[in-house]
Amino acid sequence: ASPSPTVIVIGAGMSGISAAKTLHEAGIHDILILEATPKIGGRLKKTQFSGLTVELGANWLYGGGTVANPLLDMATKLKLRTSLNDFENITSNTYKQEGGLYPSKLVEAINKVATARNDFCSKLSERLSSKKKDVDVSILAAHRIYKQEPKTPLEMVIDYYYNDYQDAEPPKVTSLKHTYPRNEIVDHGDDAYFVADPRGFEILSQYLAKQFLSSLTSDPRLKLNKVVREIIYSSHGVTVKTEDGSTYNSRYVIVSVSLGVLQSGLIDFKPTLPLWKRIAISDFSMTIYTKIFLKFSYAFWPTGPGTEFFLYTHARRGYYPLWQHLENEYPGSNILFVTVTADESRRIEQLPDETIEAEIMEILKKLFGENVPKAESILVPRWGMDKFYKGSYSNWPDGYSQNRKDQLADPVGPVYFTGEHTNDKYIGYATGAYLAGIDTANDLIECIKNKSCRGFNRNRWH
Numbered sequence: 001a002s003p004s005p006t007v008i009v010i011g012a013g014m015s016g017i018s019a020a021k022t023l024h025e026a027g028i029h030d031i032l033i034l035e036a037t038p039k040i041g042g043r044l045k046k047t048q049f050s051g052l053t054v055e056l057g058a059n060w061l062y063g064g065g066t067v068a069n070p071l072l073d074m075a076t077k078l079k080l081r082t083s084l085n086d087f088e089n090i091t092s093n094t095y096k097q098e099g100g101l102y103p104s105k106l107v108e109a110i111n112k113v114a115t116a117r118n119d120f121c122s123k124l125s126e127r128l129s130s131k132k133k134d135v136d137v138s139i140l141a142a143h144r145i146y147k148q149e150p151k152t153p154l155e156m157v158i159d160y161y162y163n164d165y166q167d168a169e170p171p172k173v174t175s176l177k178h179t180y181p182r183n184e185i186v187d188h189g190d191d192a193y194f195v196a197d198p199r200g201f202e203i204l205s206q207y208l209a210k211q212f213l214s215s216l217t218s219d220p221r222l223k224l225n226k227v228v229r230e231i232i233y234s235s236h237g238v239t240v241k242t243e244d245g246s247t248y249n250s251r252y253v254i255v256s257v258s259l260g261v262l263q264s265g266l267i268d269f270k271p272t273l274p275l276w277k278r279i280a281i282s283d284f285s286m287t288i289y290t291k292i293f294l295k296f297s298y299a300f301w302p303t304g305p306g307t308e309f310f311l312y313t314h315a316r317r318g319y320y321p322l323w324q325h326l327e328n329e330y331p332g333s334n335i336l337f338v339t340v341t342a343d344e345s346r347r348i349e350q351l352p353d354e355t356i357e358a359e360i361m362e363i364l365k366k367l368f369g370e371n372v373p374k375a376e377s378i379l380v381p382r383w384g385m386d387k388f389y390k391g392s393y394s395n396w397p398d399g400y401s402q403n404r405k406d407q408l409a410d411p412v413g414p415v416y417f418t419g420e421h422t423n424d425k426y427i428g429y430a431t432g433a434y435l436a437g438i439d440t441a442n443d444l445i446e447c448i449k450n451k452s453c454r455g456f457n458r459n460r461w462h
């Protein structure tokens with residue numbers, strides 16, 4: 001039998017790969033990565049749609065700010081094909097529920113209120129952060145304090161664009177203090193680079209992995225199609241069991257699966273994780289963000305400069321609100337995609353594709369006329385139903401304290417945790433996942449090399 005590795009890393013998404021690479025660079029080479037699916041990258045996931053590569057998961061990288069975005073730097077190095085998205089004209093491209101554009105002056109006025117409200121949110125958040133006590137409110141509460149709660153369909157769709165479109169949850173549930181000001185944008189910048197490359201966003205995780213693995217298919221330190229179902233841990237070490245009946249032993253384990261997977265109970269921890277840890281996991285939010293792609297025989301929507309995005313208003317907040325065409329990235333592709341989130345994602349995930357397509361066609365007919373052609377194909381990712389993700393990314397809910405958030409990342413005995421949800425500054429983002437992997441690995445390196453093991457502190461793990 002091969003000797004047991006020092007560390008098993010569960011999951012080969014951005015955080016797991018980044019953790020493994022950090023361990024490797026610190027001289028800890030006896031590692032084993034167990035990944036449930038046939039490939040690395042996790043939520044960095046491309047697919048082929050009508051002969052083109054589209055991203056089912058992460059799509060944007062942010063840049064242009066005061067802090068370098070390590071993933072954007074990597075993307076530049078790899079000459080990843082991206083296009084800079086232009087959201088400037090959204091106020092000229094906002095459609096009414098029954099069709100027809102709103103006058104841009106009206107949308108601009110509402111947009112002005114929304115941006116002033118965003119500024120207020122940032123200031124209120126900073127004020128709350130300066131207080132010693134962990135006082136927080138929801139973003140919606142902040143809107144009410146500002147006396148500008150979005151109520152009309154038009155106000156709601158603009159609010160959706162600024163909040164739900166990022167957080168994938170409504171302002172009613174999202175923490176103000178831990179969301180505003182938006183770190184990803186403040187630090188990395190608001191230049192939104194949309195990845196449209198045949199190699200996919202996932203090339204970034206492959207690039208990192210190749211720096212310490214000889215091959216992504218045959219290096220014995222990476223095992224694909226290994227679904228972890230059980231982690232048995234004690235002060236002596238860890239035993240990991242997979243669905244196919246294999247057993248692996250190690251001294252430590254890093255769990256990088258999504259928050260949704262942790263919440264779902266797919267992995268059985270023995271003994272059960274302590275209550276503080278289970279509360280930290282259960283009380284945080286795992287959201288759903290769905291990009292529905294549609295291919296048509298021709299582009300019947302406006303194309304050309306300033307048309308990339310359009311908004312659809314509806315009395316039901318979040319009903320197919322945000323649309324993008326791919327003519328800038330792939331001219332002549334005739335592909336549109338619409339983004340839905342949270343409860344709307346949960347609703348449509350239960351529906352057959354034909355029903356979703358019928359709902360979408362009803363809207364497109366209102367906007368562009370009865371004669372619009374039928375879609376040639378439709379692609380509906382179902383992140384919420386996928387047992388290896390159970391959602392898209394995490395979101396900080398109102399009422400969830402910093403202390404609890406720290407516990408989400410805390411190790412339990414020899415069991416360490418990483419993933420975008422354990423990062424503080426850029427939670428939800430691929431950059432957050434990358435940095436989380438480095439942080440968790442460094443925490444564990446401190447334990448292995450200097451015997452300073454947080455997981456065993458104060459016997460908290462019993």
Ligand code: FAD
Pocket residue numbers: 010011012013014015016034035036037040041042043044056057058059060061226227228229256257258261266267289290291383387388389391392393418419420421428429430431432433
């Ligand atoms: P994951 O990528 O989930 O990695 C965990 C790995 O664990 C996966 O490979 C999974 O298969 C594996 N796994 C799960 N269960 C098991 C098991 N039982 N045994 C073994 N392995 C297991 N970020 C951005 O920066 N910009 C964006 O524009 C953006 N948009 C997004 C849109 C969508 C629709 C989604 C889904 C995500 C988006 N994100 C975006 C978020 C970004 O993709 C994630 O934050 C990041 O990829 C998470 O990496 P991770 O390593 O934490 O988790």
